[in-house]
Amino acid sequence: MISGRTLAQGAGCEDKMSPLYINEVSCCYLSEEDYRALGISDGKNLLLTSPHGSAVLRAGVDKGLPQGMVFIPMGPWANMLIGTDTNGCGMPGFKGVEVEVTPTDEKVLDIRELISRGR
Amino acid sequence: MILQIEDVLCTFCGCLCDDIRVEVDGGRIEKVRGACRLGSSKIMGHNRIKSPMIRVNGSLKETSYDEAYRKAAEILVSAKHPLLYGWASTTCEALKKGILLAEEIGGVVDTTTSVCHGPSIIGIEEKGLVGTTLGQIKNRADLIVFWGCNPSEAHPRHTLRYSSNACGRFTPDGRKGRKVLVIDVRETRTARNADRFLRIQPGTDYEIISALRMIVGGKAESLPEDIAGVSRKELIEIAEMMKGAKFGAIFFGLGLTQSRGRYKNVDNALSLVSELNSHTKFVIMAMRGHYNVTGANQVLTWSSGYPMAVDYARGAPYYNPGETSCCDLLSRRDVDAALIIASDPASNLPRGCVEALAEMPVIQIDPFENPTTLFADVVIPSAIAGIEAEGTAYRMDGLSLRLRKLVDAEYPSDVEILQAILDNVRRLRDDN
Ligand code: SF4
Numbered sequence: 001m002i003s004g005r006t007l008a009q010g011a012g013c014e015d016k017m018s019p020l021y022i023n024e025v026s027c028c029y030l031s032e033e034d035y036r037a038l039g040i041s042d043g044k045n046l047l048l049t050s051p052h053g054s055a056v057l058r059a060g061v062d063k064g065l066p067q068g069m070v071f072i073p074m075g076p077w078a079n080m081l082i083g084t085d086t087n088g089c090g091m092p093g094f095k096g097v098e099v100e101v102t103p104t105d106e107k108v109l110d111i112r113e114l115i116s117r118g119r
Numbered sequence: 120m121i122l123q124i125e126d127v128l129c130t131f132c133g134c135l136c137d138d139i140r141v142e143v144d145g146g147r148i149e150k151v152r153g154a155c156r157l158g159s160s161k162i163m164g165h166n167r168i169k170s171p172m173i174r175v176n177g178s179l180k181e182t183s184y185d186e187a188y189r190k191a192a193e194i195l196v197s198a199k200h201p202l203l204y205g206w207a208s209t210t211c212e213a214l215k216k217g218i219l220l221a222e223e224i225g226g227v228v229d230t231t232t233s234v235c236h237g238p239s240i241i242g243i244e245e246k247g248l249v250g251t252t253l254g255q256i257k258n259r260a261d262l263i264v265f266w267g268c269n270p271s272e273a274h275p276r277h278t279l280r281y282s283s284n285a286c287g288r289f290t291p292d293g294r295k296g297r298k299v300l301v302i303d304v305r306e307t308r309t310a311r312n313a314d315r316f317l318r319i320q321p322g323t324d325y326e327i328i329s330a331l332r333m334i335v336g337g338k339a340e341s342l343p344e345d346i347a348g349v350s351r352k353e354l355i356e357i358a359e360m361m362k363g364a365k366f367g368a369i370f371f372g373l374g375l376t377q378s379r380g381r382y383k384n385v386d387n388a389l390s391l392v393s394e395l396n397s398h399t400k401f402v403i404m405a406m407r408g409h410y411n412v413t414g415a416n417q418v419l420t421w422s423s424g425y426p427m428a429v430d431y432a433r434g435a436p437y438y439n440p441g442e443t444s445c446c447d448l449l450s451r452r453d454v455d456a457a458l459i460i461a462s463d464p465a466s467n468l469p470r471g472c473v474e475a476l477a478e479m480p481v482i483q484i485d486p487f488e489n490p491t492t493l494f495a496d497v498v499i500p501s502a503i504a505g506i507e508a509e510g511t512a513y514r515m516d517g518l519s520l521r522l523r524k525l526v527d528a529e530y531p532s533d534v535e536i537l538q539a540i541l542d543n544v545r546r547l548r549d550d551n
Contacts, residue, residue: 002304002321004373005273005408010132010157015165016463016489025466053470064306069321071305076466076473076490084471087381089241090233090428090444092469094377096321115465115473115493 001050001070002095003078017111025075026108028101029062034070040103047104048081050097055080055114056106070101076114120144128522129158130208130505132274133407133515134281146526148506155275161503167530168488168500179498184531184539191458191482191497192543196551198456198480200432201226204445205462207409209533210510210522214418216537217460218429223544225432227454230415231408231462232427233444238376239405240416240426241440242385249392251368251402252516253280258287259400262364264300266388267324267374268406271308277406282370283312300360302327303374317357322379323347327354328387334358335394367401373408407515409462410505414513449475458482458540460533461501465490484536499536502528510534 008024015021028046030038038059040046046059048070055077062071072078074094081099086092127139141162142150151159171187172179182190195201203226206214214228221228232240256263263283270277278284286293301313310316319327326347333342335358342351361367369392375384388403395401407413416426423429425438428445441447445464448454449472456479465473466489476494483495486503502508507528513519531539 002378004269007156007272007275010273011160015160015487016466017166062305064308064310066305066318069305074467079466079468079473080470082469084446084450084469086441086444086446088441089381090237090440090447091376091381092234092446092472093379094234095374096378111490112493115477115490 001048001072001078001081001097001099003072003074003082004095006073009073009075021075022111023058025073026057026077027060027073028057029060029065029071030101031065031067031069032061032063033067035059035061038101038103044103045106045108047102047106048099050081050099052083052097053080056104056108058108070099076111080114121149124525127525128505128512128520129154129162130410130503130512130522131158131161132410133413134274134277135410135512135514135520136276136280137520141525143526148526157275162506164503164506166488167486168492168498171500172498174496184499187497187499188536188539188543191499191540192547194456194480194482194497195220195224195226195458195540196544196547198224198226200454201456201458202445202448202454203228203458203460204464205231205460206415207231207412208461210411210504210508210512211414211418212510213460213504213533213537214415215422216534216541218419218422220537220541220544221429221431223541223548225434227428227430227432227443227448228419229428229443229445229448230412230419231467232412232416233440234446234467235373235408235412236376236405237427237440237444238382239371239385241382242389245382245386246389246393248389249396249402250404250516252518253514256368256402256404257281257285257290259289259366260368261290261296262298262300262360262367264302264361264367264369265309265313266302266369266371267378268370268372269303269307269309270370270406271312273372273408274406282368298360298364300357315357315360317349317353320348324375324378324384325380325387328384328391330354331358331361332387332391332394335362335391335398361395361401362398364399364401367395367399369401369403370406371403372406404516411512413515413517414511414519417513417517446472454479456480458484459491459495460484463489463491465493484533486530500530501536502530502532504533508532508534
């Protein structure tokens with residue numbers, strides 16, 4: 001899993017409680033192949049689990065992604081999956097975290113719920 | 120009366136575009152011209168925090184500024200080791216006040232640098248930097264390399280104003296007269312507009328840079344056929360492209376600093392650039408995110424000697440990234456209160472750090488509500504620098520620019536707020 005900036009994430013960046021920002025940062029992008037293989041076209045969400053935590057996200061397609069890689073716009077959802085170890089340099093590993101991706105019927109949390117209780 | 124203001128600075132990203140036009144009518148900004156989507160959404164403004172607030176029995180209640188300053192000062196004075204974090208989206212003058220406050224209370228000042236280009240700074244401290252200004256690149260560069268960065272989404276006007284598509288004195292043909300190379304793990308929008316895109320495997324930047332250094336150093340034959348999933352032939356072509364440029368520039372982003380290798384990736388890229396200078400002119404620059412994150416490093420450096428993560432608890436500045444950086448302090452539970460200014464750690468730090476932060480008293484100074492507000496104990500709304508307050512900011516290449524005040528604010532500036540907190544802190548300490 002890698003996280004990073006996107007236009008919508010940036011445009012909503014100073015209005016972080018807006019639906020624009022929240023929708024963008026709670027979406028997990030997959031390659032077309034992986035999206036099809038998971039059979040989630042019918043509006044199912046994804047449960048992502050890393051060694052550091054888990055989160056439920058909406059699913060989207062990014063044609064620029066290779067198979068086996070997911071991209072999450074930087075924000076509170078991506079950070080559920082990221083560990084706090086900085087390898088002694090102050091920087092956690094925001095990119096290159098191994099995650100397990102499974103379709104789920106669980107719903108994506110509201111930002112308030114996410115901050116107060118997680119997943 | 121409608122007022123047209125020319126050459127306004129956009130205080131969003133590190134490009135710090137200074138050619139924006141703004142129309143003000145009746146003290147309100149009505150139109151923004153020339154900014155990208157990111158910039159205009161900031162300048163046009165939206166939901167503000169209306170009044171200072173203090174958390175009482177779990178929910179935020181409106182209060183007066185004086186009461187909020189007093190409460191903030193109480194939190195800071197009673198903390199053993201407070202963290203003063205953020206600073207990238209405010210002025211240099213605000214950070215100067217923040218440093219005075221940290222000295223007074225024995226706190227740590229860290230900026231969002233720690234979680235963006237902190238490793239780049241560590242790399243530069245190790246190696247030195249073949250740097251330049253964006254103007255030089257615009258006027259001279261005929262090869263632009265974007266490595267692990269995606270300006271199309273993060274710095275939308277970068278390509279047009281300063282890099283691949285800019286027309287300059289010796290580069291009159293703009294994009295047509297230049298080659299653009301993108302190196303990334305995914306095919307970003309930036310990659311789709313490049314002449315050449317090299318896709319690498321996540322976490323292999325270090326190997327790829329090392330291989331390029333060997334090729335540039337004339338040792339291509341010692342390399343294996345396949346280097347971390349990329350063929351030697353392809354890397355030789357890329358090295359030739361770099362050596363063949365008259366003036367090459369590498370812009371690098373968080374693809375290098377946030378993946379495996381962290382500062383060592385940057386360190387290696389800096390070496391590659393310095394070695395390329397045996398063949399041609401080559402420079403390298405970090406794509407700084409927030410508009411004044413560069414300024415935050417400058418102010419901290421000239422006042423303490425260190426660029427980020429400066430701990431004043433010992434009475435003299437102490438800096439050790441990995442120990443005094445915000446993530447490490449939070450995950451070790453080594454700070455017991457926090458003042459968060461112009462940033463949103465609840466969104467941008469790993470979950471474990473956010474949980475630690477939510478457990479301690481938090482003071483937030485920001486024009487806008489964000490997820491950090493959800494657990495802040497004192498919330499102080501401020502004027503937006505560059506729109507409602509003036510000050511100084513540094514562009515990503517280290518050029519300092521003056522931010523103007525365009526409209527009157529109903530809110531105090533960050534400088535005024537910090538000064539008021541500082542006064543309250545001094546008063547409390549005198550009383551004790
Ligand atoms: S590129 Fe950056 S500085 Fe320029 S208008 Fe867009 S957000 Fe503002």
